[in-house]
Amino acid sequence: MGRPMTEAEWLADSDPYSRLFDLERLLRSPQRNSSPRKWRLLACGVCRHLAGFVGRAEYVNALEIGEEYADTENPKDMVRGFGYLEAIRYELEELTLTYARTKATIAIRLGQGALTGNGPQYFVMTIEEMERHITREYGKDWIESLALTVARCVWGNPFRPVTLDPGWVTSDVTSLSRQMYESRDFGAMPILADALQDAGCDNDDVLSHCRGPGPHVRGCWVVDRVLGKE
Numbered sequence: 001m002g003r004p005m006t007e008a009e010w011l012a013d014s015d016p017y018s019r020l021f022d023l024e025r026l027l028r029s030p031q032r033n034s035s036p037r038k039w040r041l042l043a044c045g046v047c048r049h050l051a052g053f054v055g056r057a058e059y060v061n062a063l064e065i066g067e068e069y070a071d072t073e074n075p076k077d078m079v080r081g082f083g084y085l086e087a088i089r090y091e092l093e094e095l096t097l098t099y100a101r102t103k104a105t106i107a108i109r110l111g112q113g114a115l116t117g118n119g120p121q122y123f124v125m126t127i128e129e130m131e132r133h134i135t136r137e138y139g140k141d142w143i144e145s146l147a148l149t150v151a152r153c154v155w156g157n158p159f160r161p162v163t164l165d166p167g168w169v170t171s172d173v174t175s176l177s178r179q180m181y182e183s184r185d186f187g188a189m190p191i192l193a194d195a196l197q198d199a200g201c202d203n204d205d206v207l208s209h210c211r212g213p214g215p216h217v218r219g220c221w222v223v224d225r226v227l228g229k230e
Helices: 007-011 016-027 036-048 057-072 075-093 099-116 120-138 142-155 171-183 189-198 204-211 221-227
Strands: none
Touching (some): 036 120, 036 142, 057 075, 057 099, 075 099, 142 221, 171 189, 189 204
């Protein structure tokens, strides 16, 4: 199965392809959170960056439903979101096979995987398939780099798990986190860093992530820890 991924490889920006295939194995151990919810939110977070390939508002609607489904596991949410994606996919199949249609179809398939919970292996295989179809426009490794960037937001650094001091989780910190989570607008992450620091947080991993460039997505490890989500 190959050697385990190292911390340096997890944090590096080069050679993302091989690390993507090691991701599920790395996060499988009991001390690291690899819940189905996290994988669904990872897939939805990546899909949000692929919405331009599809060009339909229903696609974003389905992703929002998928994010809700990750929390509720309500089968009605899954069926509703999947229905949006199936309708778009059937419309695409009426068109001539083109480069743009191929990208859109794979983006839809990745969204369907997020809704149905097909798991890490399906996610990695779909990313691999998409990579073959976007190379000429975006360059090799673009989609793998995106997936790993979103994964860092969702899991942080799995080699150095952080436990938030309960004293840091003030009403301001909780309110900011809940507002961003519910609105899916993470523009206030630097403000969250200030609120955490005012509460006594001196953990560089937490503060750097909040003040970093992102992208930040629903499932962000700092926001999840504040809100007590797994």
